[in-house]
Amino acid sequence: MLPSLVALGLAGVVAAASPSQLPRKSLAVHVIHRCLPTANCPPMRIVTRMKDETERIWLSLDVQIAWIDSIDAGTEAHPAGLTVMLEEFDPPWPAERGFLLAELHQPASACDWGLARVWVRQIRRHVASVRREGHPFTTLPTALADTLLGRALGRALAHEIGHYLIGTAEHAAHGLMRARFAPQELLADAIQPLYCLSSHERAALMSCRTDRHADRMVVDETSSSPPADRKSRAADRE
Numbered sequence: 146m147l148p149s150l151v152a153l154g155l156a157g158v159v160a161a162a163s164p165s166q167l168p169r170k171s172l173a174v175h176v177i178h179r180c181l182p183t184a185n186c187p188p189m190r191i192v193t194r195m196k197d198e199t200e201r202i203w204l205s206l207d208v209q210i211a212w213i214d215s216i217d218a219g220t221e222a223h224p225a226g227l228t229v230m231l232e233e234f235d236p237p238w239p240a241e242r243g244f245l246l247a248e249l250h251q252p253a254s255a256c257d258w259g260l261a262r263v264w265v266r267q268i269r270r271h272v273a274s275v276r277r278e279g280h281p282f283t284t285l286p287t288a289l290a291d292t293l294l295g296r297a298l299g300r301a302l303a304h305e306i307g308h309y310l311i312g313t314a315e316h317a318a319h320g321l322m323r324a325r326f327a328p329q330e331l332l333a334d335a336i337q338p339l340y341c342l343s344s345h346e347r348a349a350l351m352s353c354r355t356d357r358h359a360d361r362m363v364v365d366e367t368s369s370s371p372p373a374d375r376k377s378r379a380a381d382r383e
């Protein structure tokens with residue numbers, strides 16, 4: 146779960162997040178945009194920015210996001226993964242507690258699909274509280290406003306993916322799994338100190354919720370092991 150934190154001012158050294166190496170794991174994610182025709186829904190370019198932001202954060206943590214188009218095809222190819230609902234209505238959440246940006250429903254069994262809900266209206270309100278050099282969000286150029294909304298959606302989703310992959314609703318004091326994100330952070334790239342995982346969180350990532358594609362490729366392409374041995378290695382992934 147990720148409520149918003151309205152805070153002005155953000156100190157920190159800006160450094161681009163970059164992948165440290167080829168990701169060893171991938172996570173299947175299926176996005177469903179539940180949008181009524183009459184609603185003011187984010188256009189596809191914003192959804193693409195959301196995906197880019199989520200992907201960038203998790204790539205820096207050595208997890209590749211595999212976006213899938215169909216849940217039916219996805220469950221055949223991936224025993225576990227995350228379905229994401231982009232919701233265009235407000236959650237049952239008291240206004241005095243701030244904005245609820247997103248939440249995660251853990252699967253009933255450990256290695257099954259999870260469900261995340263991203264509350265788009267709440268995220269719009271979170272983004273609308275950004276100030277740039279003292280100027281309100283409504284005065285920002287459209288391109289920058291799009292960037293901020295895409296980042297906010299992507300970071301909220303990245304946080305919920307963390308809940309899914311770690312398998313807990315608990316929060317950390319720092320990094321991606323903080324309980325609250327401040328709107329002003331959206332003005333900068335997703336820098337490592339703010340969007341990293343601790344070594345403890347990295348160690349807790351549930352392997353049965355990801356596909357270890359990179360490992361499988363190495364076995365398939367370079368191993369001279371007999372087929373029976375390859376099969377046992379594949380079983381090790383589960």
Ligand SMILES: [Zn+2]
Nearest residue numbers: 146147316324
């Ligand atoms: Zn959370």
